[in-house]
Amino acid sequence: MNTTNLTNQKKAVIYCRVSTKEQVDEGNSLSTQGKICRDYAEKFGYEITETFVEQGESAKTADRTELQKLLAYCAEKKHGVKAVIIYRLDRLSRNTDDYSQLRLLLKRYGVEIKSTSEHFENNPVGRFMENTMANIAQFDNDIRSERCAGGMKDAMRDGRYVWMATVGYDNVKVLGRATIAQNPIMAPLILKTFELIARNTYSTEEVRRMITKEGLVNKKGKPFSKGYFYTMLTNELFAGWIVKFGERHKGIFTPIISDELFNQVQRILKGKGRKHSAYITDHPDFPLRKFVINEEGKKLTGSWSTGREKRYPFYRFGGNQSNHSRDKFNNAFQTFMSKYKLDEKHIHILKKSVQEHLVKATIEQRKEAERLEKYTIQLNEKQSAIIKKNLDGVINDIVLKQQLEQIEKELTEANSSLSTLPKSDTNFKEMLEFTEEYLRNPSKIWKEAKIGVQVKLQWFQFPQGLTFENNLFGTNEIASVFKTKDTFSASLSSKVDPTGLEPATPSLQMRCSTR
Numbered sequence: 001m002n003t004t005n006l007t008n009q010k011k012a013v014i015y016c017r018v019s020t021k022e023q024v025d026e027g028n029s030l031s032t033q034g035k036i037c038r039d040y041a042e043k044f045g046y047e048i049t050e051t052f053v054e055q056g057e058s059a060k061t062a063d064r065t066e067l068q069k070l071l072a073y074c075a076e077k078k079h080g081v082k083a084v085i086i087y088r089l090d091r092l093s094r095n096t097d098d099y100s101q102l103r104l105l106l107k108r109y110g111v112e113i114k115s116t117s118e119h120f121e122n123n124p125v126g127r128f129m130e131n132t133m134a135n136i137a138q139f140d141n142d143i144r145s146e147r148c149a150g151g152m153k154d155a156m157r158d159g160r161y162v163w164m165a166t167v168g169y170d171n172v173k174v175l176g177r178a179t180i181a182q183n184p185i186m187a188p189l190i191l192k193t194f195e196l197i198a199r200n201t202y203s204t205e206e207v208r209r210m211i212t213k214e215g216l217v218n219k220k221g222k223p224f225s226k227g228y229f230y231t232m233l234t235n236e237l238f239a240g241w242i243v244k245f246g247e248r249h250k251g252i253f254t255p256i257i258s259d260e261l262f263n264q265v266q267r268i269l270k271g272k273g274r275k276h277s278a279y280i281t282d283h284p285d286f287p288l289r290k291f292v293i294n295e296e297g298k299k300l301t302g303s304w305s306t307g308r309e310k311r312y313p314f315y316r317f318g319g320n321q322s323n324h325s326r327d328k329f330n331n332a333f334q335t336f337m338s339k340y341k342l343d344e345k346h347i348h349i350l351k352k353s354v355q356e357h358l359v360k361a362t363i364e365q366r367k368e369a370e371r372l373e374k375y376t377i378q379l380n381e382k383q384s385a386i387i388k389k390n391l392d393g394v395i396n397d398i399v400l401k402q403q404l405e406q407i408e409k410e411l412t413e414a415n416s417s418l419s420t421l422p423k424s425d426t427n428f429k430e431m432l433e434f435t436e437e438y439l440r441n442p443s444k445i446w447k448e449a450k451i452g453v454q455v456k457l458q459w460f461q462f463p464q465g466l467t468f469e470n471n472l473f474g475t476n477e478i479a480s481v482f483k484t485k486d487t488f489s490a491s492l493s494s495k496v497d498p499t500g501l502e503p504a505t506p507s508l509q510m511r512c513s514t515r
Helices: 003-008 030-043 065-075 096-108 124-157 186-198 204-213 226-233 259-272 326-338 344-391 397-420 428-440 442-448 451-461 480-487 506-514
Strands: 010-018 046-055 081-086 112-115 169-174 177-182 241-244 247-250 292-294 300-306 311-317 466-469 472-474
Touching (some): 010 030, 010 065, 030 046, 030 081, 046 081, 065 096, 124 177, 124 241, 124 247, 186 204, 186 226, 186 259, 226 259, 259 397, 292 300, 311 326, 326 442, 326 451, 344 397, 344 428, 442 451
Parallel strands (some): 010 046, 010 081, 081 112, 292 466
Antiparallel strands (some): 169 177, 241 247, 300 311, 466 472
8 A cells, every 4th residue: 555545544443342241252352343343444445543442331321431532532623533433333332312322423523433244325225224223232232131130130039139239248159149248347347337326325427437437438448428328227238138129028148237226227217317416525536525624613625736837635624724735634644543453362353253243234134135125026016006906997097196106216215225235145254354454454455445445434433533623633433343452451532542733834835836
């Protein structure tokens, strides 16, 4: 071919596409399509300026990465594209409307569609055949979609979940058939999320923040938004139910939560609504906030002050201008805690006593759990009986509504109480080991704990909180467990001996505020 012919060649681009299944089909492979399109271009005198390859994307929609690049490329007049060469029409689109729009758009750019395996002349018959082939492609696509939906329905009715797994589950194959299984990392966090909501102690937003800090993230590794978190709490898949195509079937996979826990959470959400304005008092940067009060009765607060180079954490009492370095304040608190640590002799005696009380408490808790479970069954039976009376015309709709609301309230309270009781599989050995280590070194355990545990520990050890007078810590009450050593030594005074702490000096405050 001489230079004159090269300069007179029309410019064209090639578009190839395969779906995941078709990649193994040699007749439709990318390399085969590319070769056929290049042969076509050489035969009809086209110069190929660009090749666009789509891998694994469906032709059901025009919103495809490489197709959009192709359209943008053709829109640029400087490229001078006159034709898009494809192996077959269904490579470009399996949707009649999409194909028509693509053809009109390319025509506006002065670009024709050329199929290597289907020849259409630019006349009424040719255009009719082109439209017919586009319709055949859509018909084939519709048949495939119907078969796919039918397969999904069959799988669902067999109890298998064949869609993309939601957080907490993984897509797996069991005996060669697709389904889902619990994710070992996220499933326990999902369970804990539902359990926290079910207790009706924290707001939904508080739980979202707490569980996010523990590592719950979505499939993209990002924290849940408020809206998506609420939607997650209403997903029956966690209780083992597949709800698709207007049908509901129990899955054969192991659910993350029980039906009872799921229903309790729905009651809580229904009762509280989606919005909460509760103030979160626990702050990881300032664990002693609101736990200590001064001689004026003002509670301790905490905040960060911005200096010239970095930020500095301070505690202060209400509007009091006396700042206390957070780290020094926390260290002094730890020293105060350590005053009450027990030695090995006292711990040995306590362990025996705690074990005895633990066994007794466990028996009582199991009895209470059984009572609450029976009570919830009675409430559910009562609910069904009231509905039947309404259907039989014994009670009217107004009475029905009032009584159902009361039952729902009682069910919520009963299930909330039930969820706070230790489970039968609670590891009491670990609890005893933690308690033993805490009694041996309370300040160390407190320092290493997360904010929620820190707050519980400090309130446990000092049930009435602490006072801070004349730069000294003090308290009128400590947990009875720490009084064990009083059996072997003199009793504590009504006012526990205080431990001192010097606040930041005025000059230091000034330097911090101006740095």
